[in-house]
Amino acid sequence: MHDHASHDHGSGSDHGHDHNHDHTPEVTDRNARAVAWAGLLIASFMFAELIGGWLAGSLALMADAVHMVTDAASLGLAWWAFQQAKKPADARLTYGRDRLPVLIAFANAIFLLVVTAWICVEAVGRFVEPETVLAGPMFIIAVLGLLVNIGAFFILQRGGDGSLNIRSAILHVLGDLLGSVGAIAAAIVIYFTGWYPIDPILSVFVALLIVRSAVSVMRQSAHILLEGAPSDIDRDKLKTDLLSEVPGLSDVYHIHLWSLAEGKVNATMHAVISPEGQSEAVLDEMRRRLESHHGIAHVTIETKTGS
Numbered sequence: 001m002h003d004h005a006s007h008d009h010g011s012g013s014d015h016g017h018d019h020n021h022d023h024t025p026e027v028t029d030r031n032a033r034a035v036a037w038a039g040l041l042i043a044s045f046m047f048a049e050l051i052g053g054w055l056a057g058s059l060a061l062m063a064d065a066v067h068m069v070t071d072a073a074s075l076g077l078a079w080w081a082f083q084q085a086k087k088p089a090d091a092r093l094t095y096g097r098d099r100l101p102v103l104i105a106f107a108n109a110i111f112l113l114v115v116t117a118w119i120c121v122e123a124v125g126r127f128v129e130p131e132t133v134l135a136g137p138m139f140i141i142a143v144l145g146l147l148v149n150i151g152a153f154f155i156l157q158r159g160g161d162g163s164l165n166i167r168s169a170i171l172h173v174l175g176d177l178l179g180s181v182g183a184i185a186a187a188i189v190i191y192f193t194g195w196y197p198i199d200p201i202l203s204v205f206v207a208l209l210i211v212r213s214a215v216s217v218m219r220q221s222a223h224i225l226l227e228g229a230p231s232d233i234d235r236d237k238l239k240t241d242l243l244s245e246v247p248g249l250s251d252v253y254h255i256h257l258w259s260l261a262e263g264k265v266n267a268t269m270h271a272v273i274s275p276e277g278q279s280e281a282v283l284d285e286m287r288r289r290l291e292s293h294h295g296i297a298h299v300t301i302e303t304k305t306g307s
Helices: 025-056 059-085 100-128 135-159 164-193 198-209 211-225 235-245 279-294
Strands: 003-008 249-261 264-273 296-305
Touching (some): 025 059, 025 135, 059 135, 059 198, 100 164, 100 198, 100 211, 135 164, 164 211, 235 279, 249 279, 279 296
8 A cells, every 4th residue: 555645834944954044034035135235235336446446457456346246246146036035836836936045056156266267367467467556546445345345244144044145145245355355455565565466466365265165155055956965864863763753663765855945855755654553643753753853844755554
C-alpha cells in the first residue's frame, strides 16, 4: 500500500534553523526599505563622483564611482526582488517567488567580480603609464563619497536581516567604502610625494579585498539555486532522530533535502510504517518532529506498511 502525504506551511516561520532569515512580510518590507534608502543615497552621489574622478584624472575615484553605479543598479534589483517575493504563489509559480532574492544575490556577486576584473585591467595600464592626478579635488570628492557610503552601509546593516541578498548589497557598499578610503589615501600620498602609481595600486588592493566575500556569496546562492542540501541538516542524524522519536516508524529512506530559499527547507522521503502503527498518526508525528526539530516546514512523505 502506498500513501502520499504533504505538509506545507507556506510563509509561516521555520523552526530550528536559520531564524535570522524568515520570510514574513514585515521582514521583507524592512529589507526592501533598507535597500531602497541605501540605493537612493548612493545614486544621489555617484554621478558627481564619476565626473569628479574623470576631471581629477583619478582611476581610484572613477573605479569607486563605477562601483557606485553598479551598487545603485544592484540595490534596485534587490528592492525589486523583495517586492516580488511578497507576491503569493500562483498556478504558474506554485512555490512563489521566494527564490528570486537568491538569484539576484548570485547575479550581484558575479557582477562584482566583473567590476573587480575591469579595475585590475585598468590599473595595469595606469601603472605602466602613470597619469597626472589632481590630489586636491580627488581628496574632497573621496571624503564626500566615504560619508555617503558609510551612511548606506549603516542603513543596510541595521535595516536588513543579514540574508544573502542583503549581504550581497552590503558587499557592494563595503567595496565602495573601501574604495573611498583608498582614494583618500592615494590623494594624500600624491599631494605630498607626487607619486602617481599609488592611485592604481590602491585601486587593485581595494578591489581584491572584496573578491573573497563576493565568491562566498556566489557559492552560497549557487548552492541554493542548484537545490543543494542545507549544510546545517545531516540526513543520517535526521533519519536516526525520526526512527528513535516517532513510534510506529520502522524505516526512512530516499531522503531528499533542498532549500527553496534561505530558511525555507523542503524535503521528500519514503517511510515504512510497522504493521501495528497507525499511518496518519505516524505521519502527523513525523511532520511535527521535522518542523520543530529540523526546521523543515514543507515535506512530502510516501509511505508503505512493513510486512
